[in-house]
Amino acid sequence: MGKALIIGAGGVASVCVHKCCQNPDVFEEICIASRTKSKCDALKEKLDGVRTKISTAQVNADNVDELIALINSFKPDVVINLALPYQDLTIMDACLATKVNYVDTANYEPLDTAKFEYSWQWAYRERFEKAGITALLGSGFDPGVTGVFSAYAMKHQFDEINYIDILDCNAGDHGYPFATNFNPEINIREVSAKGSYIEDGKWVETEPMEIKRVYNFPEIGEKDMYLLHHEELESLALNIKGIKRIRFFMTFGQSYLTHLKCLENVGMTSIEPIDFEGKKIVPLQVLKAVLPDPASLGPRTVGKTNIGCIFIGKKDGKDKTYYLYNVCDHQECYKEVGSQAISYTTGVPAMIGAAMLLTGKWNTPGVHNIEEFDPDPFMDALNKFGLPWKESFDPELVD
Numbered sequence: 001m002g003k004a005l006i007i008g009a010g011g012v013a014s015v016c017v018h019k020c021c022q023n024p025d026v027f028e029e030i031c032i033a034s035r036t037k038s039k040c041d042a043l044k045e046k047l048d049g050v051r052t053k054i055s056t057a058q059v060n061a062d063n064v065d066e067l068i069a070l071i072n073s074f075k076p077d078v079v080i081n082l083a084l085p086y087q088d089l090t091i092m093d094a095c096l097a098t099k100v101n102y103v104d105t106a107n108y109e110p111l112d113t114a115k116f117e118y119s120w121q122w123a124y125r126e127r128f129e130k131a132g133i134t135a136l137l138g139s140g141f142d143p144g145v146t147g148v149f150s151a152y153a154m155k156h157q158f159d160e161i162n163y164i165d166i167l168d169c170n171a172g173d174h175g176y177p178f179a180t181n182f183n184p185e186i187n188i189r190e191v192s193a194k195g196s197y198i199e200d201g202k203w204v205e206t207e208p209m210e211i212k213r214v215y216n217f218p219e220i221g222e223k224d225m226y227l228l229h230h231e232e233l234e235s236l237a238l239n240i241k242g243i244k245r246i247r248f249f250m251t252f253g254q255s256y257l258t259h260l261k262c263l264e265n266v267g268m269t270s271i272e273p274i275d276f277e278g279k280k281i282v283p284l285q286v287l288k289a290v291l292p293d294p295a296s297l298g299p300r301t302v303g304k305t306n307i308g309c310i311f312i313g314k315k316d317g318k319d320k321t322y323y324l325y326n327v328c329d330h331q332e333c334y335k336e337v338g339s340q341a342i343s344y345t346t347g348v349p350a351m352i353g354a355a356m357l358l359t360g361k362w363n364t365p366g367v368h369n370i371e372e373f374d375p376d377p378f379m380d381a382l383n384k385f386g387l388p389w390k391e392s393f394d395p396e397l398v399d
């Protein structure tokens, strides 16, 4: 049916490539392109014998001209951006110049400021609309499936949703005292930033990790979770009818938090460049270089993830609560595609989002967040491609 250019060859891209190859009627041809071509070639080798035709390329996604040249030679129907959030705008520029659809899993972040907001990407709306192409923003798990869950709850369960709590629990154990499950630089920027949530149309800011709750996760048990800022709060508060408050919580173990605090205290999580032996270096980038590569955690991570949304709202004039979630087992993911569940839960929705565009189910020119589209075909695909969802009408609530 179509051709996809996948940019990036890390943990998430690896899962997405495997999943595209499990869906060869839609992904007839893919090109894996990244800064380090050997990683793309290694990925291609793992998929020897699949029906999807795979090629590889070297590209610096910070360079719009290089991207345009690659797109013009491969001629994809969609570009799936699985590099880092720093590359979102250059890749969107290249898609505009070549009139190709765009999908990503994380919103743009400038390299020198740890700040997540959609304003930079929403500023492309009119240009994408005029070019007749679609940009699908945030097609990972969170953001991503959490937005699809919200659209599904709105469509099938509620007349209005007043409260959403997004709960992200990773109960996986990789055996290291400290490691991150996806790109360490992006992960640490996210968790060391101030927390925030939206209440009555306004952002309320908290100190990092200031708000803690304990939650009894289905199939996992009790875990400590902390309120974080997260990008989908911004779009869901606009796109879901009736929202009064929306929050995001993520679980962290004590060892992770103690290490993080210590690294913060000695300045290793800073993104301010420092002088070191006559060179400018960024401490957080040095830290990334010494931490385990998230892609290497697969074989050693055991346990499960549970990510989902609790909705409180009204249906037919009555109060209603509803919980939609997915439970994913790290070792099952590893057996299937050679990756742990964090990469898996992001790479599967990235493939599904691109499939929605390639099959013409979600083509509305412009720049759109995932909850703006009909959730039903995406929800079906989650069940089909390894992320089945579960629902509860009587969940424990978060105070």
Ligand code: NDP
Pocket (backbone or CB within 6 Å): 007, 008, 009, 010, 011, 012, 013, 033, 034, 035, 036, 039, 059, 060, 061, 062, 082, 083, 084, 085, 087, 105, 106, 138, 139, 140, 141, 142, 143, 144, 181, 182, 183, 186, 294, 295, 342, 345, 346
């Ligand atoms: P990795 O660090 O494992 O992989 C990133 C890949 O991007 C690497 O192959 C890297 O190449 C490549 N890359 C980086 N810079 C460039 C560049 N300038 N040009 C070309 N390629 C480049 O990250 P992950 O796979 O863990 O994460 C990928 C994305 O997924 C991130 O944006 C992350 O924020 C997002 N994510 C989203 C989640 C969600 O639920 N929505 C959850 C988890 C992650 P090289 O190997 O040469 O460095």
